[in-house]
Amino acid sequence: MTASRALRGVGRVDPALVERVREAAAALQYVPDPAARALASARSSSVVVLVPSLANTVFIDLLEAVHEVLAPEGYQVLIGNTHYSRDEEEQLLRNYLAHRPSGMLVTGFERSEASRRMIEASGVPCVYLMELTNAPGVHCVGLSQLAAGQAVTRHLLTRGRRRIGFVAAQLDPRTMQRAEGYRRALQEVGCYDPGLELLSPARSSVGLGAALFKDYLERHPDVDAIFFCNDDLAQGALLEALRRGIRIPEQVLIAGFNDLDGSDCSFPRLTTIRTPRAEIGRRAATMLLQLMRGGRVGQSAVDVGFELVVRESA
Amino acid sequence: MTASRALRGVGRVDPALVERVREAAAALQYVPDPAARALASARSSSVVVLVPSLANTVFIDLLEAVHEVLAPEGYQVLIGNTHYSRDEEEQLLRNYLAHRPSGMLVTGFERSEASRRMIEASGVPCVYLMELTNAPGVHCVGLSQLAAGQAVTRHLLTRGRRRIGFVAAQLDPRTMQRAEGYRRALQEVGCYDPGLELLSPARSSVGLGAALFKDYLERHPDVDAIFFCNDDLAQGALLEALRRGIRIPEQVLIAGFNDLDGSDCSFPRLTTIRTPRAEIGRRAATMLLQLMRGGRVGQSAVDVGFELVVRESA
DNA sequence: TTGTACGCGTTATCAA
DNA sequence: TTGATAACGCGTACAA
Numbered sequence A, B: 001m002t003a004s005r006a007l008r009g010v011g012r013v014d015p016a017l018v019e020r021v022r023e024a025a026a027a028l029q030y031v032p033d034p035a036a037r038a039l040a041s042a043r044s045s046s047v048v049v050l051v052p053s054l055a056n057t058v059f060i061d062l063l064e065a066v067h068e069v070l071a072p073e074g075y076q077v078l079i080g081n082t083h084y085s086r087d088e089e090e091q092l093l094r095n096y097l098a099h100r101p102s103g104m105l106v107t108g109f110e111r112s113e114a115s116r117r118m119i120e121a122s123g124v125p126c127v128y129l130m131e132l133t134n135a136p137g138v139h140c141v142g143l144s145q146l147a148a149g150q151a152v153t154r155h156l157l158t159r160g161r162r163r164i165g166f167v168a169a170q171l172d173p174r175t176m177q178r179a180e181g182y183r184r185a186l187q188e189v190g191c192y193d194p195g196l197e198l199l200s201p202a203r204s205s206v207g208l209g210a211a212l213f214k215d216y217l218e219r220h221p222d223v224d225a226i227f228f229c230n231d232d233l234a235q236g237a238l239l240e241a242l243r244r245g246i247r248i249p250e251q252v253l254i255a256g257f258n259d260l261d262g263s264d265c266s267f268p269r270l271t272t273i274r275t276p277r278a279e280i281g282r283r284a285a286t287m288l289l290q291l292m293r294g295g296r297v298g299q300s301a302v303d304v305g306f307e308l309v310v311r312e313s314a
Numbered sequence C: 001t002t003g004t005a006c007g008c009g010t011t012a013t014c015a016a
Numbered sequence D: 001t002t003g004a005t006a007a008c009g010c011g012t013a014c015a016a
Helices: A002-008 A015-028 A034-041 A057-073 A086-098 A113-122 A145-158 A173-188 A206-219 A231-244 A277-292 B002-008 B015-028 B034-041 B057-073 B086-098 B113-122 B145-158 B173-188 B206-219 B231-244 B277-292
Strands: A046-051 A076-081 A103-107 A126-130 A139-142 A164-168 A197-199 A225-228 A253-255 A272-274 A301-303 A307-309 B046-051 B076-081 B103-107 B126-130 B139-142 B164-168 B197-199 B225-228 B253-255 B272-274 B301-303 B307-309
Touching: A002 A015, A034 B034, A046 A057, A046 A086, A046 A277, A057 A076, A057 A277, A076 A086, A086 A113, A103 A277, A126 A277, A139 A277, A145 A164, A145 A173, A145 A225, A145 A253, A145 A272, A145 A307, A164 A173, A164 A206, A164 A231, A173 A197, A197 A206, A206 A225, A206 A231, A225 A231, A231 A253, A277 A301, B002 B015, B046 B057, B046 B086, B046 B277, B057 B076, B057 B277, B076 B086, B086 B113, B103 B277, B126 B277, B139 B277, B145 B164, B145 B173, B145 B225, B145 B253, B145 B272, B145 B307, B164 B173, B164 B206, B164 B231, B173 B197, B197 B206, B206 B225, B206 B231, B225 B231, B231 B253, B277 B301
Parallel strands: A046 A076, A046 A103, A103 A126, A126 A139, A139 A301, A164 A197, A164 A225, A225 A253, B046 B076, B046 B103, B103 B126, B126 B139, B139 B301, B164 B197, B164 B225, B225 B253
Antiparallel strands: A272 A307, B272 B307
């Protein structure tokens, strides 16, 4: 028992004894069994992070930052990929919650009722990622996707364009919030046209962006600006434009979202929204740390904001 | 005890009883405690996968495939990101091995002696990913990076070019094997020039590709073909070429590696090597499954090959 | 086919 | 400050 305390650094143990225990542990190559530890304490030192995709680098950046904060504190971060599926998320929650994680980080607020209940009932500290809410007692770190979508669209408007399209894929909640921002910005100036939206449920990719852009132009030859919900789509559009001799930004302004790899050297360079996902990861992990230690946190909802990066394409 | 057997589907239990147990479990929302299970059986149902990076989509595809095979079999896949660091890998191994995983999948063969010993001593079934070896008793699924590098270079040679450069970043073992393939192909025809290699230890990215290409051209204005060790670098080069008015493939042939997203619609479309990483994931996971079940596998080294995809850039 | 006894390696609790 | 004892919730081994 004393050895257990010595190794964990809890309770009062004679410093000399601590040293001896440490040495013995090292000599014996002793490593505590996490299973026994979890069984006895009804807690594991793991933190579950649920993201909808690993293909979108946004979430890789997020995970990286989370790991950087949590790993040094001795937490194991368990990555769960929901593949944008409520059912898979429910499955993952059921599985992971059985491991009695110390905390959890989950993406967004939209999920099945069962998932919601499991999170609630588990009593495990939870911080929500990417989006914001002002529901009391809900801890979240994110940004207003709606405001960001609105900002992009307004930027397009200030460039004097009025036939502004919106092209999206992978219609997750955040994408739809950006769509809403797009709509509001256009409604404000009375030039919203539902026909100018192209929503594809397909997985987002550069190739899809090229294809959607091509289709879009055929259906709306008069469009003078397009807001793509993610940079990969926009990058594809830029490539397709090059191929078809469509001058960007002269003929059509192109704006993306997220500022992914390659957007700063595309041709032309892509105007986009920089989302501070590393900061989201860091702050969410830090907030979770406080929650896991039983402390209260300053503000339960942290808005990390976003930045409009104006480059050449719009 | 009977309930335990019924739920796990092992041993002989009356089918009617199995049904009753299932119902009761469902009614009670019973979920077995993985910690208790691991403690009692000295085995967890998890499989550890160690990859060097999540930023390179190659590994995302791999993980996806592994998950698709293992999850339905009831295995938890634990993702470990070594960040191309031997030390981090060692750390991860120490941590994860303590969880007594049922199996492990690790990338490549280059690691610290301590890591090697831990894998060996653990007795946990292990399949190596991405590379090949003919060392007996070592299970691996991958491809000859050297042969693939050679194939690209030979292709460039068949196009009549002789001043062929090699540009690489993130100098991991596989990149260096590709470099070796490049060298051999050129040595075969007597036109290998060490000065034509540009090796950067930096993290690979589209932006880096653009920068390296620019530097490269200044130092070697006479180069007539370049083999980039990864598609992101090549994509960056293509963009930079566009910017500087360098005609690809007329002036310089550009070839990449891995056939990543966007390479099929870059401008011009990128000639590259398609690596079947999903297949690597699937086959490695399947092989591991056999190993974990105590079975022997047909061949311990599986070469999944590669495919030269000739498009417009070379 | 079902059930009993025990132990897995740790921590909580309480006593010394 | 240290130590003894009893769980934690399962699976193994063996008996019925």
